[in-house]
Amino acid sequence: MTRAALWRTSTWRTPTWLGRLKKPFGKAERPPRPVNPVKRADRFTVQDLMVEASHGIGGHTGRLVMTTMGTVLGIASLVVTIGFAQTAAGQIARQFDSVSATQVLVQPGKAGNMFGSGTPKTSLPWDAPERVERLAGVEKAGLVGQVDAAGARITAVPVNDPSAPQSAGPPLLAGSAGLLDAVRGSVVTGRFFDAGHDARADRVVVLGTRAAEELGVNRVDRQPAIFIGDRAYTVIGIIDGVQRRTDMLDAVILPSGTARADFGMGSAQELHVRIAIGAGSVVGKQAPIALDPNTPDNFDVIAPQSGSELQQSVQADVNIVFLVLGLIALLAGGLGIANVTLLSVSERVGEIGLRRALGATRREIRAQFTVESVVIGLLGGLIGAALGVFAVVGVSLVQQWTPIIDLPMVLGCAVLGAVVGLIAGAYPAAKASKIEPISALRQGV
Amino acid sequence: MTDSQRPDTVVELIDVTRSFPGPPEVQALKGVNLAINRGDYLSIVGPSGSGKSTLLNVLGLLDRPSVGEFLLDGVRTGALSEEERAALRGRSIGFVFQSFHLLPRRTVLDNVLISTLYSGVPRAERMPRARAALDRVGLGHRLGFLPTTLSGGERQRVAIARAVIAQPRLLLADEPTGNLDAQTSREVMDLFEELNADGLTLVVITHDSAVAERARRGIRIDDGRVSVLR
Numbered sequence A: 001m002t003r004a005a006l007w008r009t010s011t012w013r014t015p016t017w018l019g020r021l022k023k024p025f026g027k028a029e030r031p032p033r034p035v036n037p038v039k040r041a042d043r044f045t046v047q048d049l050m051v052e053a054s055h056g057i058g059g060h061t062g063r064l065v066m067t068t069m070g071t072v073l074g075i076a077s078l079v080v081t082i083g084f085a086q087t088a089a090g091q092i093a094r095q096f097d098s099v100s101a102t103q104v105l106v107q108p109g110k111a112g113n114m115f116g117s118g119t120p121k122t123s124l125p126w127d128a129p130e131r132v133e134r135l136a137g138v139e140k141a142g143l144v145g146q147v148d149a150a151g152a153r154i155t156a157v158p159v160n161d162p163s164a165p166q167s168a169g170p171p172l173l174a175g176s177a178g179l180l181d182a183v184r185g186s187v188v189t190g191r192f193f194d195a196g197h198d199a200r201a202d203r204v205v206v207l208g209t210r211a212a213e214e215l216g217v218n219r220v221d222r223q224p225a226i227f228i229g230d231r232a233y234t235v236i237g238i239i240d241g242v243q244r245r246t247d248m249l250d251a252v253i254l255p256s257g258t259a260r261a262d263f264g265m266g267s268a269q270e271l272h273v274r275i276a277i278g279a280g281s282v283v284g285k286q287a288p289i290a291l292d293p294n295t296p297d298n299f300d301v302i303a304p305q306s307g308s309e310l311q312q313s314v315q316a317d318v319n320i321v322f323l324v325l326g327l328i329a330l331l332a333g334g335l336g337i338a339n340v341t342l343l344s345v346s347e348r349v350g351e352i353g354l355r356r357a358l359g360a361t362r363r364e365i366r367a368q369f370t371v372e373s374v375v376i377g378l379l380g381g382l383i384g385a386a387l388g389v390f391a392v393v394g395v396s397l398v399q400q401w402t403p404i405i406d407l408p409m410v411l412g413c414a415v416l417g418a419v420v421g422l423i424a425g426a427y428p429a430a431k432a433s434k435i436e437p438i439s440a441l442r443q444g445v
Numbered sequence B: 001m002t003d004s005q006r007p008d009t010v011v012e013l014i015d016v017t018r019s020f021p022g023p024p025e026v027q028a029l030k031g032v033n034l035a036i037n038r039g040d041y042l043s044i045v046g047p048s049g050s051g052k053s054t055l056l057n058v059l060g061l062l063d064r065p066s067v068g069e070f071l072l073d074g075v076r077t078g079a080l081s082e083e084e085r086a087a088l089r090g091r092s093i094g095f096v097f098q099s100f101h102l103l104p105r106r107t108v109l110d111n112v113l114i115s116t117l118y119s120g121v122p123r124a125e126r127m128p129r130a131r132a133a134l135d136r137v138g139l140g141h142r143l144g145f146l147p148t149t150l151s152g153g154e155r156q157r158v159a160i161a162r163a164v165i166a167q168p169r170l171l172l173a174d175e176p177t178g179n180l181d182a183q184t185s186r187e188v189m190d191l192f193e194e195l196n197a198d199g200l201t202l203v204v205i206t207h208d209s210a211v212a213e214r215a216r217r218g219i220r221i222d223d224g225r226v227s228v229l230r
């Protein structure tokens, strides 16, 4: 054994003989322990604390309601604020992949007179779909325009019966091959015309479902024909489900090449563009340039606002107003709790004195009043959170939104109520713990 | 000289003075020497303002002497921390007050149980002890009542049950019959005497000479000075 090790062992463990010797000479000899230690379970435990605090609160129901009111309002408005922000964000996210967020419409601008019905400043080129489809974010583009049939009637049979009622017949539209995809339509039966039909000016048509019904066409496998004036056109398909230009469902649609050849159609009126999510603002800016690099301003573009911009602006609007209101209400709630706990302390001076006489320490008195105000705060927080959730769900139901409420957020708000109680109770509880038992006992309970 | 030689001494006051700094300074107790043995039954009389309650507060560890020493069960209480004094108060001393000091919104049983919270009574024993204490004071049939529905004598008996449930060494009563009529006073004093016969050390402050004369020992305080009557 080295010296160091020896030294260490001797300091670690005082030899028993030394311990025995030390006692009689000990200067600060304390009397035998005045208070034998009590088992932890038999002391004033958290369980006891909770029971006593709940009795302290339970006494005045009416006062309790008034006390919690501020916290209830504060927490409720916080939950409402955050709940609505989340609901709005969810709502926008839904709109975001819905049709309106993925469509761009380009039209020739009108030479402005006050009534917005002047002559077009420019016209859409026939190759507009190809030009626009080269842009990033564009999925499909298609032209559409009305065709002036020059009084020619559209019928299913070529009879010219002057006694038959002169119905207007379905409207006549012309489109490019990509039109159906661009407006998210679907083919019920047959097919839509393609670029080949368009280029060859084939005499084919596609019918919207309601036009097909009107003309009595329900299948295309036998190549039925319809007549525009006295010219026959083969029906190659029936379409449905379009999300834009729903008038296509009532119309007879020609390839634009055919319309040019047979009816001398000048130009299309609208370019529908289906875009990728989030590409709205970019495509909206670039499409007119692609169509006419020299005078892009001649086109009017309707493009969806970028999703995130919209989301941010909505969220910001809701947050500031309600958040400030909520915090003010919470502050008022905290002051309310502090006030009532202070009142309760001064009313219960006798009780405090009695508890001290029965052996309660200052710490135990302080703990009791702190827990009382924490419980009041938590109660307010829970009620407020529940009311907030009801409000968000109720309004969402009326507005047909999907309510989105984060459960941890709601619980967090309820706990925030308890924190408010904790802070509000600090001063009254400290005051209660400083009350001298003698003077307190002079006051009755 | 102290604990080991006189194990039967519960209370020993040595030259205790308690002065309240003025102005004017009030000496509520002046050089009091007093010993109380286990099982003693002591009455304290004296005019109003003579220092009876002040003495009781010192004995109950609610107050500290300005000068002098108070030994409880041989322990020098002056050297104890506030926490230790609170623990000692909870376990060794029982109080009975003139105005009962019952919590008005808690049942009779709860009022008695409160005393077990701070005095280290084993949890499992609390309920049986509270029932036994209330049976003992003749209120076993009033457990669920609120104090406000009880008569004065019944209230004081609840307070006595509360004071003895933690099995204190010393029971201090400040005018326990001050709010009671003669008949009820006698009943309460009968109860005190039964408890004393079972070995409880009892100190009773009173204005009522009929009450004071029942005690085996009596002292009188005049202007803070103690004189022994018997």
Ligand SMILES: Nc1ncnc2c1ncn2[C@@H]1O[C@H](COP(=O)(O)OP(=O)(O)OP(=O)(O)O)[C@@H](O)[C@H]1O
Pocket: B020, B026, B027, B028, B046, B047, B048, B049, B050, B051, B052, B053, B054, B055
């Ligand atoms: N905290 C205090 N500050 C100043 N003086 C006090 C204080 N407490 C008591 N005293 C004074 O000490 C004296 C004794 O008071 P104490 O309460 O002990 O009287 P008492 O004998 O109990 O009277 P009573 O019979 O009326 O209850 C009185 O003069 C009182 O004014």
Ligand SMILES: [Mg+2]
Pocket: B052, B053, B054, B174
């Ligand atoms: Mg008095």
